């Protein structure tokens with residue numbers, strides 16, 4: 001494993017598989033226990049440095065660190081020196097001087113975790129940077145797929161929605177490719193980046209043509225304000241062409257699953273009855289997120305599993 | 307005033323000759339010259355070029371003296387072999403009145419290291435709404451001939467047309483920062499494979515090319531001169547080639563960084579590589595080099611853009627665009643154009659001195675190295691090589707994209723009207 005987890009490309013197939021296997025071991029070790037805690041990172045300090053509001057991701061990392069017995073500091077940009085104009089670099093050096101062993105960073109600017117990693121000695125974990133990457137989301141998605149379908153090699157995954165602005169899509173394309181899955185990206189052409197031809201994925205504008213052929217459908221959140229910038233004409237047209245409703249879900253294969261990184265826009269990219277169906281892994285993804293993040297922190301800070 | 311006898315310099319890279327500088331002019335060029343009382347400079351192995359002229363320099367004064375001043379920028383320019391630089395108008399206050407351009411011009415005179423020639427803003431406050439008093443700036447002591455809203459495109463086509471027409475009255479030229487603003491909202495880097503991967507909002511080549519295409523048509527329609535700043539794409543070179551073939555009176559410049567660096571530099575998210583227009587692809591770099599070689603692109607201009615540490619040591623999206631260029635410009639041109647065989651030293655003199663001076667209607671610069679001409683010249687050692695150390699630069703800022711890079715050539719001496727501003731690689735004031 002590299003010292004940092006900045007993007008999905010930091011993990012080769014061996015490392016990525018190690019993370020998933022470790023997450024599975026951790027999950028097994030904690031199942032049925034009264035006290036859901038391992039002593040592995042006792043005495044180590046993990047800082048959650050969040051420049052964007054994301055309660056669910058912060059809580060997931062916080063829980064992961066605490067279940068490994070690490071000390072956790074939550075440092076949010078609101079109400080701290082950051083809002084008074086302290087630079088990212090000054091903040092990073094301050095946190096390091098306080099003895100942080102790992103910094104989990106969420107930032108609205110693409111590349112902020114890379115810069116942070118160049119300034120600190122401890123490990124940096126990217127918890128989502130701008131429109132770049134969100135590698136632990138991709139890990140938990142891969143973990144979820146493997147758990148449900150029993151494998152990743154050859155699994156056909158459709159990722160549907162605002163690929164252009166999605167860090168989840170970028171990380172998933174890279175990681176799923178590394179792990180042998182076949183990815184198809186589906187979106188209106190306006191929501192696919194120029195340059196997507198260099199990605200290890202197929203591209204389609206036609207959701208209905210792709211759906212019968214896939215094992216996994218991953219729906220991305222689409223923000224309604226994209227239509228004010230003419231990425232698509234209306235929410236209604238978007239959901240008609242690219243939303244997953246019960247009619248579309250019916251053409252999926254028997255084993256196929258439906259995923260969403262959350263938070264969902266019910267009625268926009270995903271219909272409520274789809275989100276709540278047995279195919280949906282959405283709640284499961286949240287739980288798996290804690291296990292996977294425990295595995296990441298453990299491997300970056302604690303070494304190989306015993 | 308002391309006189310200088312330069313022994314054995316290769317004028318424009320030709321055979322060694324002696325040059326006698328006296329009373330601000332080149333008094334004689336020949337073999338085995340001697341002159342009593344003249345300081346003798348051994349220039350064996352050095353190349354003599356006319357003093358370089360930069361059409362595009364950000365000196366930051368007034369307003370951001372923490373990043374650069376006219377004096378520190380002038381020193382950087384002299385060390386880079388320049389004898390004249392054009393100071394861009396996007397200062398605070400904006401150089402959109404005779405008062406501000408005269409202030410900048412006077413600061414340049416006081417620094418005395420290069421001729422600082424102010425560029426006047428095209429529109430009041432660079433706001434793109436109405437013309438600044440272009441005539442007043444032209445008539446001022448600063449004698450402004452180049453007008454630019456650089457940093458911002460004059461995107462309103464009607465306003466651009468009027469500006470092109472209006473400056474004809476005093477033989478001025480509008481230097482356009484070609485960027486269709488609606489196509490570059492939030493743009494961070496060249497739009498292509500790398501921006502897609504890095505998750506940085508793309509700056510499409512078409513946003514530059516669309517404005518250049520529009521402006522060459524406007525310039526032809528009204529019979530005006532047009533200058534295009536920092537051309538960065540292969541498509542722009544094609545449009546310029548087409549326009550020149552049609553007889554449009556258009557000139558263009560390319561920066562050293564666009565001749566050398568590509569969007570691959572963005573991969574580490576180090577904002578020192580953030581610049582506007584952005585670094586492009588290998589194919590663009592090749593097209594720019596060939597465009598400069600065949601004269602489609604007339605000039606190399608630095609777009610020297612100093613920035614304070616806090617404006618660069620931050621998130622990419624928050625960082626200001628721009629990079630230093632004055633002190634390494636000649637080295638980059640040697641590296642990318644001379645050592646690749648695309649341009650000889652006479653060609654370098656043409657693109658870095660003769661043509662930029664002509665575009666700016668700048669008297670006394672870009673002249674041949676010949677008896678009777680003003681003694682504005684640079685001596686460089688083409689055999690030297692050195693590694694760029696930002697801490698050693700004369701600029702007040704440190705945002706050099708060439709840090710740690712080994713580059714060829716060394717400016718040994720620069721003369722401004724017979725007075726050495728640089729000797730033995732050191733600024734003389």
Ligand SMILES: [Zn+2]
Nearest residue numbers: 456457483535
């Ligand atoms: Zn510009």
